[in-house]
Amino acid sequence: MKILKIAFSFLLFINVGARAQDSLMLRKIYDEALVNGECYENLRYLCKQIGPRISGSANAQKSVDWGKSLMEKYGFDKVFLQECMVPNWVRGDKEVGKIINGKEIIDVPICALGMSPATPKEGIKAKVIEVKSLAELEQLGSKMVSGKIVFFNRPFDPRFIETGKAYSAAGDQRFAGPALAAKLGAVGVIVRSLTESIDDYPHTGTTRFIDGEPKVAAAAISTKAANKLSSLLKLKKFPEIEFYFKQNCELFPNVKSYNVVGEIIGSQKPNEFITVGGHLDSWDLAEGAHDDGTGVVQGLEVLRIYKALNMKPKHSIRAVMFMDEEIGGNGGAKYAELAMTNKEIHVAAIESDGGGFTPRGFTFQDISNDGLKYINENWKNLLSPYLIDKLVKGGSGSDVAHLQKLNTAVLIGFRPDSQRYFDIHHTPNDVFENVNERELELGAAAMTSLVYLIDTYGIQRK
Known part of the structure; x- marks a missing residue:
C-alpha cells in the first residue's frame, strides 16, 4: 500500500509539473x-x-x-x-435595382450573387412574388411563378444566440433558391441579404446552379429595401408592384x-x-x-x-x-x-x-x-x-x-x-x-x- 501511495504521489507530481509547464x-x-x-x-x-x-x-x-x-x-x-x-x-458594372410602384420609382441597393448570370442588356422588369421558403415556392408551382421575379424574404431568426446558426437557417434561399425558381419559370430572383442588421448594404455570396438546368439572374437586396418591398406588396391597393434590375456579370x-x-x-x-x-x-x-x-x-x-x-x-x-x-x-x-x-x-x-x-x-x-x-x-x-x-x-x-x-x-x-x-x-x-x-x-x-x-x-x- 505504501508503495502504491508513493507511486500515485509521483504521478501526481509529474502531472502538476506538466500542467505548470503548459x-x-x-x-x-x-x-x-x-x-x-x-x-x-x-x-x-x-x-x-x-x-x-x-x-x-x-x-x-x-x-x-x-x-x-x-x-x-x-x-x-x-x-x-x-x-x-x-x-x-466577374461582376461587371454596378448593378441597378428599382421598385416600381405605379408612377413611383424607388432606387434600392442590390448586388449580383456569385455565379449568377447577367440580366439581358436592357434589364428585367416583372411583377414580384414574395416567398419565405423553398417549400413555399415549390407549393406555388410554375403556374404562379412563371414570368415573375421571385423575392425570397426569410429574415434571420434572432432567437439564435450564435449568429452562424441563423445564417445557416436562412442560407438555403440564397444557395438553392435561384436554381429552384429558374426551374419553375421565374425570370429573375432577388434574395434578402443574409444578416440581422437592417441597413442599405446588400450582401453578396454564391448561389448554385446545376449544369444543363435553367439559370436565372439572381441578386441580393439590402434588408432595408427588402422590408420596403415587402410592405408595399402587402398593400392590396397596389397590385401593380413590379421590380426592375440590371446586372452585368459574366462567367469566363x-x-x-x-x-x-x-x-x-x-x-x-x-x-x-x-x-x-x-x-x-x-x-x-x-x-x-x-x-x-x-x-x-x-x-x-x-x-x-x-x-x-x-x-x-x-x-x-x-x-x-x-x-x-x-x-x-x-x-x-x-x-x-x-x-x-x-x-x-x-x-x-x-x-x-x-x-x-x-x-x-x-x-x-x-x-x-x-x-x-x-x-x-x-x-x-x-x-x-x-x-x-x-x-x-x-x-x-x-x-x-x-x-x-x-x-x-x-x-x-x-x-x-x-x-x-x-x-x-x-x-x-x-x-x-x-x-x-x-x-x-x-x-x-x-x-x-x-x-x-x-x-x-x-x-x-x-
Whole structure:
C-alpha cells in the first residue's frame, strides 16, 4: 500500500509539473502575440495594398505571391504552392435595382450573387412574388411563378444566440433558391441579404446552379429595401408592384490559381500534420478583412510565434492560405486530394473563418465523446484564463472539411464572438478599419495555444 501511495504521489507530481509547464508556455505564446504580434500589419498590407481577391482575379494572384514571399521571409522550413483550377466570375458594372410602384420609382441597393448570370442588356422588369421558403415556392408551382421575379424574404431568426446558426437557417434561399425558381419559370430572383442588421448594404455570396438546368439572374437586396418591398406588396391597393434590375456579370473559363502553404517540420513525426489557416480569396465588394483576411494572417502568425519562441513541434505544422473558398471550394478540395496522394497523416486541422473578433473557444468535428471529455478535463483550465474555454462538438470549416476523406484528422473551427460578423460579411463594409488589433492577436494566440496542446498530447478522434 505504501508503495502504491508513493507511486500515485509521483504521478501526481509529474502531472502538476506538466500542467505548470503548459501554463507557462501558453503565457509565453500570449505575450509574444500581444507584444510582438504581426497579424495586424500583415492584414493591413493584404487589405490596403492588394484589396479584394475574388477567385481568378489579378488580385488573387497578387495575394498568392504576397503570401509565399512573406512565408519565405519568416524562414519557415518549407514554403510551396499547390496548383488548383478556380472559377473566373466577374461582376461587371454596378448593378441597378428599382421598385416600381405605379408612377413611383424607388432606387434600392442590390448586388449580383456569385455565379449568377447577367440580366439581358436592357434589364428585367416583372411583377414580384414574395416567398419565405423553398417549400413555399415549390407549393406555388410554375403556374404562379412563371414570368415573375421571385423575392425570397426569410429574415434571420434572432432567437439564435450564435449568429452562424441563423445564417445557416436562412442560407438555403440564397444557395438553392435561384436554381429552384429558374426551374419553375421565374425570370429573375432577388434574395434578402443574409444578416440581422437592417441597413442599405446588400450582401453578396454564391448561389448554385446545376449544369444543363435553367439559370436565372439572381441578386441580393439590402434588408432595408427588402422590408420596403415587402410592405408595399402587402398593400392590396397596389397590385401593380413590379421590380426592375440590371446586372452585368459574366462567367469566363476556369483559371489556374494556388493554395499557399508554409510548414515547420516536426522533430518526431514529420509526416503527421497539424494544419491551421483560412481562405485567401475574398468577395470583390470590399477588402475581405474579416472574411477571411483575419483567418489567413492568424494561421500565418501561429507559425511565426513558433519560430519566435524557438518552439520545436513533434508534428509538422502547416499554415495554409486556401484559395477559392467563396465560390467553388477548389483549394480545400485540392489540399485534401494532395494529402491523400502523398499519404500524409493529418492529426488535426483548425480553420479560422468567423472573423477576427474576440475568441471564445473551438468546435470539434469528428471527435469521440471520450476525446472531447479529455480535452475539457485536461485543457479547459489551461485555456480558461484566456476566455477561450468553450470546447464543444460542432462544425469546422468548409476548407478543412475536405480532410474528412482522410479519416484521420480532428477538424476544428476557431470560434470568435459571432454577434457582429454577419453585419459585415460579404458587404462593402468588410474593410481593414473594422478589425480590432487586440482581438485579432488574441485569436492568433488562441489558435497557437491549441496547436501546442494538440502537438504535445495528441488528440483522440474516434
